Amino acid sequence: MISIKPFDNTQDGHVVLQVRLINSAGMEAHFLSYGAILQRLLVPDKSGNKRDVVLGFEDLKSYEADTSYIGQLVGRNANRIANAQIELDNKKIVLTANEGKNQLHGGFESFGKKVWEVTNLGDEVVFSYISTDGEEGFPGELETKFFVKLTNDNTLVMRYEAKTDKETIVNLTRHEYFNLDAGLTDSVLGHQLKINAESYLPINKDNIPTGEVLPVAETPFDLREDKKVSEFINRMQGGFDHNFVLNNPGNKQAAVLSSSDNKLKMELYCSQPGLQFYSADGMVDFHGKHMNIPGPSAALCLEAQHFPDTPNHDNFPTTILKPNQLYSHHLSYKFYYD
Numbered sequence: 063m064i065s066i067k068p069f070d071n072t073q074d075g076h077v078v079l080q081v082r083l084i085n086s087a088g089m090e091a092h093f094l095s096y097g098a099i100l101q102r103l104l105v106p107d108k109s110g111n112k113r114d115v116v117l118g119f120e121d122l123k124s125y126e127a128d129t130s131y132i133g134q135l136v137g138r139n140a141n142r143i144a145n146a147q148i149e150l151d152n153k154k155i156v157l158t159a160n161e162g163k164n165q166l167h168g169g170f171e172s173f174g175k176k177v178w179e180v181t182n183l184g185d186e187v188v189f190s191y192i193s194t195d196g197e198e199g200f201p202g203e204l205e206t207k208f209f210v211k212l213t214n215d216n217t218l219v220m221r222y223e224a225k226t227d228k229e230t231i232v233n234l235t236r237h238e239y240f241n242l243d244a245g246l247t248d249s250v251l252g253h254q255l256k257i258n259a260e261s262y263l264p265i266n267k268d269n270i271p272t273g274e275v276l277p278v279a280e281t282p283f284d285l286r287e288d289k290k291v292s293e294f295i296n297r298m299q300g301g302f303d304h305n306f307v308l309n310n311p312g313n314k315q316a317a318v319l320s321s322s323d324n325k326l327k328m329e330l331y332c333s334q335p336g337l338q339f340y341s342a343d344g345m346v347d348f349h350g351k352h353m354n355i356p357g358p359s360a361a362l363c364l365e366a367q368h369f370p371d372t373p374n375h376d377n378f379p380t381t382i383l384k385p386n387q388l389y390s391h392h393l394s395y396k397f398y399y400d
Contacts, residue, residue, distance in 0.1 A: 134174025169198030202228030245352025252322030301343030
């Protein structure tokens with residue numbers, strides 16, 4: 063079942079809708095047309111009790127004030143671009159710099175701060191947004207569509223499409239903050255995480271990739287088997303905010319996240335080559351719809367995407383999109399109880 067109803071108005075007067083998808087098992091996904099935000103993701107257990115497994119807020123005002131990209135669709139370019147500069151067709155292009163000298167997640171008002179159009183297609187919903195030529199410095203008018211469907215096997219299936227009228231770069235991601243304990247524990251340190259990646263991208267002091275691709279073996283980045291978050295997070299000062307090079311991206315399993323009681327599991331599937339694992343070490347005393355989660359690491363992010371700073375590294379898979387090309391990627395979150 064799909065329902066669409068008014069949620070609230072933005073501070074500048076735009077109407078924001080809430081989209082609810084409910085499957086036959088009782089699982090629910092609630093999106094907002096503001097930022098294509100996933101506000102709630104309610105997963106039922108065998109008794110019908112539901113866990114809301116993503117952080118978020120009850121009200122629009124909190125999302126407008128948020129600076130942590132909570133639940134957003136991030137674009138036009140996810141992650142960081144060094145010196146907020148790219149080169150296309152042998153021309154230097156200067157982007158907006160919203161993290162010191164660098165650009166993070168598409169600039170000051172990226173896709174997660176825009177009001178999207180919503181269309182009910184019957185068995186799925188499409189969110190649409192047109193990014194104007196020059197927005198945040200990016201060339202080309204970019205028409206972006208985001209499709210969402212909730213299947214009866216408790217899988218949230220998502221798909222991105224984008225077209226441009228000028229050569230540009232596109233790298234879209236989701237920025238859910240997952241807590242499979244539904245806020246009932248102080249943090250996600252009791253969760254278990256597995257990432258199917260043989261390699262990772264080392265970064266410099268500004269969290270920009272050095273360009274190297276290194277093996278995870280015998281490093282804190284070796285998450286090829288389930289590991290309790292508390293067992294590896296302290297091996298990385300400041301926590302994790304790193305991109306993992308996925309094994310055989312396509313429709314392969316990229317990661318598995320398990321709740322602290324090890325009963326609820328989420329499998330993540332994606333077509334993109336990288337997965338940014340952000341451990342949100344600095345997220346303490348988070349106040350939202352789960353009331354207060356003390357933290358640190360009140361949640362964690364698993365952001366399927368192309369690699370950070372790709373336009374400045376020739377050895378990374380390209381994020382260039384040209385006219386008459388279609389940007390198309392998919393992402394799924396599958397939930398089940400053991």
